[in-house]
Amino acid sequence: MQFGALALRVHAPDPEEVIAVLKQRQRQAPALLEQAPLALDLSPLEAEEIDLDAIRRLLSALQDENIAVLGLIDGSEQKTVAKQLDLPLLGSASERRSALRSPEKRSASDWAPTRLVDGQVRSGQQIYARQADLVIYGSISAGAEVIADGSIHIYGALRGRALAGASGLGEARIFIQEFHAELISVAGHYKVLEELPENLRGQAIQARLENDQLSMVTLR
Amino acid sequence: MAEIIVVTSGKGGVGKTTTSASIATGLAQRGKRVAVVDFDVGLRNLDLIMGCERRVVYDFVNVIQGECTLKQALIKDKRHENLFILAASQTRDKDALTVEGVEKVLNELKNDFDYVVCDSPAGIERGAHLAMYFADRAIVVVNPEVSSVRDSDRVLGIMASKSRRAEQGSEGISEHLLVTRYSPKRVAEGDMLSIADIEEILGLPILGIIPESELVLQSSNAGVPVILDDKAPAGQAYADAVARLLGEERPMRFVEIEKQGLIKRLFGG
Numbered sequence: 001m002q003f004g005a006l007a008l009r010v011h012a013p014d015p016e017e018v019i020a021v022l023k024q025r026q027r028q029a030p031a032l033l034e035q036a037p038l039a040l041d042l043s044p045l046e047a048e049e050i051d052l053d054a055i056r057r058l059l060s061a062l063q064d065e066n067i068a069v070l071g072l073i074d075g076s077e078q079k080t081v082a083k084q085l086d087l088p089l090l091g092s093a094s095e096r097r098s099a100l101r102s103p104e105k106r107s108a109s110d111w112a113p114t115r116l117v118d119g120q121v122r123s124g125q126q127i128y129a130r131q132a133d134l135v136i137y138g139s140i141s142a143g144a145e146v147i148a149d150g151s152i153h154i155y156g157a158l159r160g161r162a163l164a165g166a167s168g169l170g171e172a173r174i175f176i177q178e179f180h181a182e183l184i185s186v187a188g189h190y191k192v193l194e195e196l197p198e199n200l201r202g203q204a205i206q207a208r209l210e211n212d213q214l215s216m217v218t219l220r
Numbered sequence: 221m222a223e224i225i226v227v228t229s230g231k232g233g234v235g236k237t238t239t240s241a242s243i244a245t246g247l248a249q250r251g252k253r254v255a256v257v258d259f260d261v262g263l264r265n266l267d268l269i270m271g272c273e274r275r276v277v278y279d280f281v282n283v284i285q286g287e288c289t290l291k292q293a294l295i296k297d298k299r300h301e302n303l304f305i306l307a308a309s310q311t312r313d314k315d316a317l318t319v320e321g322v323e324k325v326l327n328e329l330k331n332d333f334d335y336v337v338c339d340s341p342a343g344i345e346r347g348a349h350l351a352m353y354f355a356d357r358a359i360v361v362v363n364p365e366v367s368s369v370r371d372s373d374r375v376l377g378i379m380a381s382k383s384r385r386a387e388q389g390s391e392g393i394s395e396h397l398l399v400t401r402y403s404p405k406r407v408a409e410g411d412m413l414s415i416a417d418i419e420e421i422l423g424l425p426i427l428g429i430i431p432e433s434e435l436v437l438q439s440s441n442a443g444v445p446v447i448l449d450d451k452a453p454a455g456q457a458y459a460d461a462v463a464r465l466l467g468e469e470r471p472m473r474f475v476e477i478e479k480q481g482l483i484k485r486l487f488g489g
Contacts, residue, residue, distance in 0.1 A: 122376050
């Protein structure tokens with residue numbers, strides 16, 4: 001089973017702490033939580049750590065922040081919890097993670113159409129393609145950031161940052177017509193390019209994960 | 221109806237006010253009715269560069285707050301009778317500017333003038349945002365150095381998303397780059413970004429290139445917009461920029477290193 005929501009993995013049942021972490025994330029990437037439905041994943045918690053009152057407080061705190069909670073991701077202990085909290089169960093966490101990592105299992109329904117952006121992305125701007133590939137027809141300035149849950153194609157120069165596979169899709173790739181990036185990342189494996197490798201500067205590049213290593217090679 | 225032109229940059233000290241004064245004067249020289257408005261509330265400078273600092277009675281904030289009429293606050297330029305200056309307030313802060321107040325004043329100006337030139341303060345805060353918010357056209361002033369180019373890029377991004385045209389989803393602000401303090405010699409020595417670099421990074425056409433010159437500072441101090449000095453390269457370059465703004469084609473001048481004459485070479489320049 002697969003759905004288009006962000007999973008919130010709860011490591012500590014303390015609502016204040018969770019909200020603080022979410023707010024920090026929101027500051028880093030304001031687009032990320034915009035109208036995003038969340039699924040609570042309590043699997044990092046031991047059964048005895050699950051405190052129903054704390055989770056109720058967390059739910060109401062999330063509601064105060066205008067974050068919609070879809071339900072609970074199904075784990076071994078959570079059928080009873082879900083029933084007590086009156087939340088729907090949403091398929092198991094392990095199944096969900098494996099689904100994210102293998103594109104053939106991805107159903108068409110939850111993957112959005114490719115996001116197309118015409119024109120230059122300027123310093124300070126951030127573009128996020130949720131559950132989609134991202135195509136930029138233009139350059140990305142230093143200090144600008146483009147993020148996609150899928151792959152990113154840039155028909156122009158990349159001087160800022162590009163982060164593909166933002167929710168863990170290891171197969172995501174980044175294609176860049178003219179490489180001057182500050183940072184690139186695929187599925188959380190990132191590289192800060194303080195010094196651009198001479199052989200890659202200004203070249204057309206493909207970035208992808210190979211054996212969990214970020215590789216950048218010129219296009220032929 | 222007038223066209224509203226904002227002169228902006230993000231970074232301070234790059235030549236926004238010098239440019240506002242020269243562009244406004246240049247448009248007036250070409251027979252247009254022009255109002256130039258200082259948005260830098262609290263750090264008013266435009267009146268100095270236009271040489272009318274001793275004639276400021278009422279200012280922009282007075283008009284917004286209804287303490288005087290727009291007519292009372294507009295200062296007629298001493299050289300061109302079709303050029304008027306609206307000074308910023310030196311004693312208030314930027315919170316005195318409101319969206320509604322600025323809109324009201326600009327609408328009134330639009331009825332009487334062909335061009336309204338808005339001199340933006342540095343930064344991306346309230347004053348700068350309001351200066352660009354109602355603009356039809358933007359002149360982004362940039363120096364040939366990386367920090368100035370990045371700040372201009374940021375300002376262009378804000379204009380593309382937070383101007384009234386962007387919010388209404390109508391055609392965007394028409395954007396131009398004006399490179400000031402350009403020194404071909406220092407570009408050749410690798411100390412400055414070249415025109416090609418700036419054009420490529422910002423992806424915009426260049427309206428003009430103003431060469432670095434001590435005369436700019438001298439004429440600012442004297443309260444004479446440098447465009448009035450038609451023998452100075454900087455003045456001529458501003459005149460070219462104004463012509464391009466009006467749709468004329470002019471070749472770029474002052475972008476090559478000046479060849480030294482024999483006498484200068486013999487006796488040192």
